[in-house]
Amino acid sequence: MSQKISLSRYLVEQQRVHGHIPSELRLLLEVVARACKSISHAVNKGALGGVLGSADSENVQGEVQKKLDIIANEVLIEANEWGGHLAAMASEEMDSIYAVPNRYPQGEYLLLFDPLDGSSNIDVNVSIGTIFSVLKKPNDDPRKVEAVSEADFLQAGKQQVAAGYCVYGPQTTLVLTVGDGVAMFTLDREQGSFVLTQENVRIPEDTKEFAINMSNMRHWDAPVKRYIDECLQGKEGPRGKDFNMRWIASMVADVHRILTRGGVFMYPWDKREPDKPGKLRLMYEANPMSWLVEQAGGASTNGRQRILDIQPQKLHERVSVILGSKNEVERVTAYHQA
Numbered sequence: 001m002s003q004k005i006s007l008s009r010y011l012v013e014q015q016r017v018h019g020h021i022p023s024e025l026r027l028l029l030e031v032v033a034r035a036c037k038s039i040s041h042a043v044n045k046g047a048l049g050g051v052l053g054s055a056d057s058e059n060v061q062g063e064v065q066k067k068l069d070i071i072a073n074e075v076l077i078e079a080n081e082w083g084g085h086l087a088a089m090a091s092e093e094m095d096s097i098y099a100v101p102n103r104y105p106q107g108e109y110l111l112l113f114d115p116l117d118g119s120s121n122i123d124v125n126v127s128i129g130t131i132f133s134v135l136k137k138p139n140d141d142p143r144k145v146e147a148v149s150e151a152d153f154l155q156a157g158k159q160q161v162a163a164g165y166c167v168y169g170p171q172t173t174l175v176l177t178v179g180d181g182v183a184m185f186t187l188d189r190e191q192g193s194f195v196l197t198q199e200n201v202r203i204p205e206d207t208k209e210f211a212i213n214m215s216n217m218r219h220w221d222a223p224v225k226r227y228i229d230e231c232l233q234g235k236e237g238p239r240g241k242d243f244n245m246r247w248i249a250s251m252v253a254d255v256h257r258i259l260t261r262g263g264v265f266m267y268p269w270d271k272r273e274p275d276k277p278g279k280l281r282l283m284y285e286a287n288p289m290s291w292l293v294e295q296a297g298g299a300s301t302n303g304r305q306r307i308l309d310i311q312p313q314k315l316h317e318r319v320s321v322i323l324g325s326k327n328e329v330e331r332v333t334a335y336h337q338a
């Protein structure tokens, strides 16, 4: 790429040249990107900035919060509450929705986020990230300021109008879709801006790499056991090829690898908590990642159906996730139907 294209310019082109997004959504995404930049600075300071360690509190899902979970959540809320185009926000770290203060006309978008993904990696200096998803507030009538409710958020992932993540690793990279493929932007710290570094991201349809937390093997269901067992048999088994394994324990980093070189990522239902459909969150993790993966030519299911078709019943709903290279995801999904 000879000429540097900033995220702002890319978004302006998506709005004016391609007509893919309205100006309100463009501005909203710029605010989210600014918030990610400031989270990236906090992550980089680490122990020097006093951001490591636990916060002595629990979130709505009963998970112990890290200081950075809370800081990242506050940064996103503060940046967006006066952004002008949001009606409300929902976060993995908040019990219920956060309606932005009433104004006229009311904002038409809903923003959902996992402010800090991969919390167990914060203190050990391994890649972490922020995942976000944007929905339109249903039945919006700009002349009417009406209360936003949790029910407004309960839309299937296929209704998303933008989705992305920012991974804080050796580089800080923001990955975005507005329904026109996937683009990656790397933070240029000297310029202070995100610069387009890859467009039309494509996930290879086949792969020899899987990502799953193997320590849970004894708790898995038969189709997942069968798939992994066949991978582990390598060249001598039914797949006729050797597989490699990676598990970073930050979904953002695992998905980033898959968008970069292919692979299949799984966090399936398991017997430890049989009443929970899975560990990952549908609205803050699975939906945005599934849309990105599909936009890059991959696939994403819960083993039985396309994740983007799931009608959520509650804000903090969990889901089983199988995503990445198309042919592998279709194989695992077929094993669930066999």
Ligand SMILES: O=P(O)(O)OC[C@H]1O[C@](O)(COP(=O)(O)O)[C@@H](O)[C@@H]1O
Pocket: 092, 114, 116, 117, 118, 119, 120, 213, 249, 250, 251, 252, 267
């Ligand atoms: O520690 P485990 O069970 O392998 O789980 C790892 C998974 O949990 C998560 O960290 C959950 O995200 P949070 O850190 O936002 O709670 C995923 O990013 C990751 O894929």
Ligand SMILES: [Mg+2]
Pocket: 114, 116, 117, 118, 251, 285
């Ligand atoms: Mg997460």
Ligand SMILES: [Mg+2]
Pocket: 069, 092, 114, 115, 116, 117, 118, 119
């Ligand atoms: Mg989180």
